[in-house]
Amino acid sequence: MSIRIENVAKRFGAFQALAPLSLDIGEGEMVGLLGPSGSGKTTLLRIIAGLEGADTGRIWFGSRDVSELHVRDRRVGFVFQHYALFKHMTVADNVAFGLEVLPRHERPSSAQIKQRVGDLLDMVQLNHLAQRFPAQLSGGQKQRVALARALATQPEVLLMDEPFGALDAKVRKELRQWLRQLHEELKFTSVFVTHDQDEALELSDQVVVMSHGRIEQVDEPAKLYASPQSRFVFDFLGHVNVFEGQSYRGRLNQGQAWIQLPEQHLDSGELYMRPHEMRVTANPTTIAHLPLKVMAVNPVGAEVRLELVPLGWETSSPWELGLSHHEYQRWSLKRGDQVYVEPSKAHFFSQHTAAPSEISWPCTSTAGVVEV
Amino acid sequence: MSSSVVNSNDMRRPRHKRVLPGLGLTLGTSVLFISLILLLPLSGLVMQTAEMGWERYWFVITDPQVVASYRLTLVSALWASLFNGVFGLLLAWVLVRYEFPGRRLLDALVDLPFALPTAVAGITLATLYSDEGWYGGWLSGELGIQVAYTPLGVVIAMAFTSIPFVVRTVQPVLEEMAVEEEEAGMTLGASDWTVFRRILLPSLWPALVTGAALSFTRSLGEFGAVIFIAGNMPYVSEVTSLMIFMRLQEFDFAAASAIASVVLGVSLLLLLLINIWQARFLRRFQGR
Numbered sequence: 001m002s003i004r005i006e007n008v009a010k011r012f013g014a015f016q017a018l019a020p021l022s023l024d025i026g027e028g029e030m031v032g033l034l035g036p037s038g039s040g041k042t043t044l045l046r047i048i049a050g051l052e053g054a055d056t057g058r059i060w061f062g063s064r065d066v067s068e069l070h071v072r073d074r075r076v077g078f079v080f081q082h083y084a085l086f087k088h089m090t091v092a093d094n095v096a097f098g099l100e101v102l103p104r105h106e107r108p109s110s111a112q113i114k115q116r117v118g119d120l121l122d123m124v125q126l127n128h129l130a131q132r133f134p135a136q137l138s139g140g141q142k143q144r145v146a147l148a149r150a151l152a153t154q155p156e157v158l159l160m161d162e163p164f165g166a167l168d169a170k171v172r173k174e175l176r177q178w179l180r181q182l183h184e185e186l187k188f189t190s191v192f193v194t195h196d197q198d199e200a201l202e203l204s205d206q207v208v209v210m211s212h213g214r215i216e217q218v219d220e221p222a223k224l225y226a227s228p229q230s231r232f233v234f235d236f237l238g239h240v241n242v243f244e245g246q247s248y249r250g251r252l253n254q255g256q257a258w259i260q261l262p263e264q265h266l267d268s269g270e271l272y273m274r275p276h277e278m279r280v281t282a283n284p285t286t287i288a289h290l291p292l293k294v295m296a297v298n299p300v301g302a303e304v305r306l307e308l309v310p311l312g313w314e315t316s317s318p319w320e321l322g323l324s325h326h327e328y329q330r331w332s333l334k335r336g337d338q339v340y341v342e343p344s345k346a347h348f349f350s351q352h353t354a355a356p357s358e359i360s361w362p363c364t365s366t367a368g369v370v371e372v
Numbered sequence: 373m374s375s376s377v378v379n380s381n382d383m384r385r386p387r388h389k390r391v392l393p394g395l396g397l398t399l400g401t402s403v404l405f406i407s408l409i410l411l412l413p414l415s416g417l418v419m420q421t422a423e424m425g426w427e428r429y430w431f432v433i434t435d436p437q438v439v440a441s442y443r444l445t446l447v448s449a450l451w452a453s454l455f456n457g458v459f460g461l462l463l464a465w466v467l468v469r470y471e472f473p474g475r476r477l478l479d480a481l482v483d484l485p486f487a488l489p490t491a492v493a494g495i496t497l498a499t500l501y502s503d504e505g506w507y508g509g510w511l512s513g514e515l516g517i518q519v520a521y522t523p524l525g526v527v528i529a530m531a532f533t534s535i536p537f538v539v540r541t542v543q544p545v546l547e548e549m550a551v552e553e554e555e556a557g558m559t560l561g562a563s564d565w566t567v568f569r570r571i572l573l574p575s576l577w578p579a580l581v582t583g584a585a586l587s588f589t590r591s592l593g594e595f596g597a598v599i600f601i602a603g604n605m606p607y608v609s610e611v612t613s614l615m616i617f618m619r620l621q622e623f624d625f626a627a628a629s630a631i632a633s634v635v636l637g638v639s640l641l642l643l644l645l646i647n648i649w650q651a652r653f654l655r656r657f658q659g660r
Binding site: 049051070071072073075076077078080082084085086087088089097098101102149150152153 | 550552553555556557558559560561562563566570571574575
């Protein structure tokens with residue numbers, strides 16, 4: 001079932017939790033609400049569920065206006081961050097709860113309920129723990145029970161509030177993959193809240209980035225990372241290297257550093273560059289003069305991460321740059337070495353326009369790009 | 373390898389060394405005071421009873437007037453604790469779940485029955501519920517319900533003095549209960565009543581039963597608040613504590629102790645049963 005949010009706003013006393021915002025969620029989509037704490041993502045989720053009332057605006061499930069509907073009549077599955085399992089009931093009773101409280105004419109027979117609970121527990125691979133109490137389960141198991149419980153009544157909308165937030169990294173990764181598979185199978189429409197960008201990018205069909213009660217950007221994960229529409233989204237998603245400068249003679253200048261700008265973009269402002277959008281050079285090039293010192297080399301994972309501090313100019317935080325292991329060996333960089341870098345691609349936020357413009361530079365001949 | 377060496381060193385360290393100091397001193401003091409203010413008087417009571425033979429003991433505690441007082445006391449205490457179980461839960465609920473002007477005041481008022489001398493409570497209740505009193509006049513005049521000098525009066529006095537037990541045991545449990553469990557129930561389609569019956573009440577149950585049981589045992593021994601409103605008619609509205617008092621006035625200390633020992637026995641047995649039941653009930657919450 002598709003979800004349509006129209007001009008929904010919410011205020012807690014003097015605090016504007018949600019500015020009026022609208023959002024369309026397609027049927028069968030998995031959408032992540034991503035943002036720092038206090039950005040209003042949980043409030044929005046609770047309003048969709050009906051656990052919180054919106055001050056203004058309407059919520060539609062398909063063609064059904066559910067704005068005035070009580071949470072129990074909205075028929076959503078809801079998963080809480082801290083599981084919220086019923087402590088005094090066994091795992092099986094927890095899962096059966098939603099079926100047992102159905103109105104008499106809709107309620108399956110107790111044999112059918114038992115059968116269905118068994119199927120659900122098979123699905124979450126916990127049938128061997130059916131008679132345990134929640135206190136006897138691990139965090140990951142509890143959250144799977146909570147999911148089974150939420151899916152018992154076959155809701156068409158599944159809402160999850162930081163579903164993996166209280167779990168450790170390894171369990172979290174497993175559950176993510178598992179949830180993704182489950183979604184492929186059952187095709188429910190799902191909205192989940194997270195502050196973990198990896199989680200949002202990995203699980204979602206669409207990511208909604210929020211800050212200060214507003215929607216910053218709605219996009220597919222890959223697009224979101226490749227072309228953020230605001231400084232906030234840039235900062236929030238992954239590392240970004242920022243170069244702030246004054247335009248002068250076709251260049252963006254700061255201290256001893258400069259970067260060549262194409263004619264049509266010439267203005268003072270900030271260049272945002274991802275770690276993979278830059279390359280190391282032995283000498284300054286015709287594109288850029290950016291002297292940096294290697295502060296740390298971190299050879300963990302698929303690439304070697306360099307932490308760089310500027311020499312003779314300034315940045316608000318150290319720059320990061322990723323090299324392949326092969327490339328890294330060729331350069332044989334170590335702490336304290338001086339290097340130059342040049343950008344290949346960047347987003348330019350000029351001081352006069354809100355939206356960024358994309359800039360790319362050709363590969364210069366002196367650049368030390370490694371042939372693959 | 374190195375970590376296993378460290379572990380074996382740990383194993384060799386003397387085991388009796390505790391991290392938290394002061395066990396001997398604090399436990400010793402506690403046991404001393406428990407002996408002085410609890411066990412010593414209790415054993416005095418038992419010894420005084422022991423002076424009389426079994427036959428005399430049995431004769432004293434099965435006196436028809438005394439047996440009638442047992443019945444009245446037990447039945448009244450049961451009704452009082454049932455009433456308190458319901459009303460105390462409601463009061464605790466209101467105090468925890470809602471914000472309203474005067475909440476702090478109401479919260480403080482709950483302790484009043486504990487703070488008030490029971491004789492004061494007794495006189496007040498007796499005056500209010502007598503035929504000339506505000507409630508009593510209306511109740512007997514309009515509805516024909518006689519409260520003062522009847523078993524009903526005993527129930528009211530018992531309920532009044534022991535309601536804080538229920539409120540104060542349920543309140544903290546209610547405060548700690550996560551709202552999310554109720555919300556989870558609602559998202560699953562449960563009605564308010566179902567949420568209360570199947571989610572809230574089972575979590576509150578141990579505290580509620582404990583509170584009601586405390587209220588019950590306290591009511592068994594209530595004297596000051598009860599005797600004024602009870603009217604103390606033999607076989608009708610005499611409570612057991614009054615029987616003890618009467619034997620004392622007759623300077624028959626042994627008989628007084630004998631009756632007291634029955635009350636004591638019932639109270640102790642009840643507390644023991646409640647504790648056993650609660651330990652079993654709570655086990656599932658702690659995952660054992």
